[in-house]
Amino acid sequence: MTTIAIIGAGSGLGAAVARRFGVEGFTVALIARHQGRVDALAAELLAEGISAHGFVADVRDPASITRTLEQVAETLGPIEVLQYSPLPQKDFMRPVLETTPADLVGPIEFSSTDPSPPCTRSSPACVSSALTAAPSSSSTADPP
Template structure:
């Protein structure tokens, strides 16, 4: 049995993805900063028949993120799918003329250093699984493709993450490892036919199974 590790797991999209992949036989490693919330989410998922376990880590601390991913493998099986989808902090989103060099440290650590650390940790195991098995999924906001003057930190950092994902897609695709990104414009809203978490989880499942796609973009607004 293989696992999906969801970095930034919460009660919205993270839970929906856990249920979608869990229904297909994946065990689920839930990663965020708060162990108590992770334990509560794992218990909720268990009621739906999903085997999940929480592992606390801070995406701005590469060593803690690597440890959590190692623990997922040890507890739940090899990581076949990695999803990187933590929500950025509000203080990352400053107007461009008010953004100092120090203001960009957090967004870059969050959206670039974190993904790089996560990929380096899971890649050997994905290679061990064999060709056409591993998948790396990035989820970020519309400023990854259309920068916003009032959200400078995420605009800069998401664009860097998107570039990293594109490069990974080109290189790892040669090994049969799928790298894709889901870009969501606006808020995730339950009941919205485009942005409902269950619908978005379906898009991520399609990106995992339809291995020739790099990007799926939900309507930007």
């Protein structure tokens, strides 16, 4: 069975991705902070003939993501596709013309840093680690 895990699943992009992959035969793991919301979305998808299940995790808590991805893999089988698209906290969002460089520190840290070492295996724990890993500072391209 092929599984997609959607972290930050909601009624917009997450639901659209779930439908697209679901009609192709993927089992869908919907992951968000509120069990009721992912269960409601899973029920909606199930009514459309898509196998979907709701799981709870908080993207601000790496241990929570790790536990949930492990639970998804145990329940639905290996995760072959992962979508990571949680909404940022409201205090991260500002009008563009009012945004300062200091305003970007929190969102960038939220999206791109992880104090753990790089992962070498394809396991749920490694996937969750990779979600928050900082991009490599090395580049294969020569500088201009």
